[in-house]
Amino acid sequence: GREVWKQVFQELMQEVKPWHTWTLKLDKDLLPNILKPGWVQYQQWTFARFQCSSCSRSWASAQIQVLFHMHWSKGESKGQVKMRVFAQRCQKCYQPPFEVPQFTQENISRILNNLVLRILKKCYREGFKLVEVIPTIKDISLKGPHDSDNCEACLQGFCAQGLLQATNLPTSWSPRANTSYQVETRIPFSPSGEDSYSYPSQNPMHRKFSISCYCCFIFIVVVVIVIIITI
Template sequence: MVLNIGMWEQTFQELIQEEKPWVHWTLKLDGKLQLDYLAKGWKQYQQRAFGWFRCSSCQRSWASAQVQILCHMYCEHCMSQGQVRMRLFAQRCQKCSRSQYEMPEFFPDSTMRILNNLVQHILKTYHGGSRRKFKEMPVLLEVPLEGSHDMANCEACALGYCMQALESCVTKPSKSPLFYLKIGRSSPQIGDVLYVQNQARNQLSEAKQAKWDGSEGSGTCCCQDPLICVFILLFLFFIIVKCFSLE
């Protein structure tokens, strides 16, 4: 299962020439590629895959469905030849205190999925697409995985490339429907108005319940006075109209 880049390049060329026999592309590994740092005329493609790792210190092996793959592509002006540089991001053993980054290995099915996705992207980007309809193949789990992605020992996460690491940094929006009042948003949204309407319904329901409870008990309730209820409804109606007028 050791990665054989020569076999990868041969399979890669065969897949392209099945669709475009006159086209010649090369594939090389490049461990120095950086996300969004492209030479003039180059384009970028990313995907993730299911891969295996083995620690060179303790010989422990583990699987991951978050193996990040970065490709930079360049096609000559004549469109008959091009080149791809590929970086496979490594992972470290979580059991060893001073473990080094280990390169991923792939079973044949995962290798074909990676290369097929890359070839179809190249055909779509540079050669007018494929003769057959093709949708990017998703990651398939070769074995059941437990727990979440080990971002602390993922090279792509450490460099800020891993999508899961980026998603974990996104701040969740406030749950308050009237959050725009706190941050100075210029106009209310539909959810804000619905919130005020719900508040009005709740106030009316509470007023009716208080009146009902007051009629049964010996105490008095301020909501027994219908004028107070009318005043509350008019006040809430004014808030709704004010919200719409701000749009």
């Protein structure tokens, strides 16, 4: 659980800032867009699995918000990160408890790698101008809409905000938003494939035929005129 996040974060920070002390704390009461002065925010929408503690049913979601607030104190060479992972609850149970998602080690690394890049950019003013976000790996394909009624972030009004932001961002976010995927696949299908085939478009064919006929006719006329002239 918590210790893995802290440990991986320490390892990654040690690689880039070995002389600086950074701490990561989990804070269940952290709220998006409410920041103390000097703090910066970073949100990621990630994939993970959940398991219900009452019926042990499991499910996956690609719309799990991971929220970070970061603060860097230059004078003390100390940095702080507060982190909150938004929970979800079981769809089938009556009054189920909110469950904390279970991330794979690989996805924990990816999420924290993104965080470290953001720290370098926001707190140290270092790094590339365009920091590319590494998306979390989805090990199954998800069908159906996001279960907003059982998503903690949605119920508190923070999930829809994220979606809006995510759709405004360039390509790096696209795999996360299931909806945009469906729209994207639907567009190329109908105009190119089906329409031109199912209607054996007689008009353009006919036009082609008549154009070549017309050319033949003109050619024959020209040939006949030439023959008449030469005779």
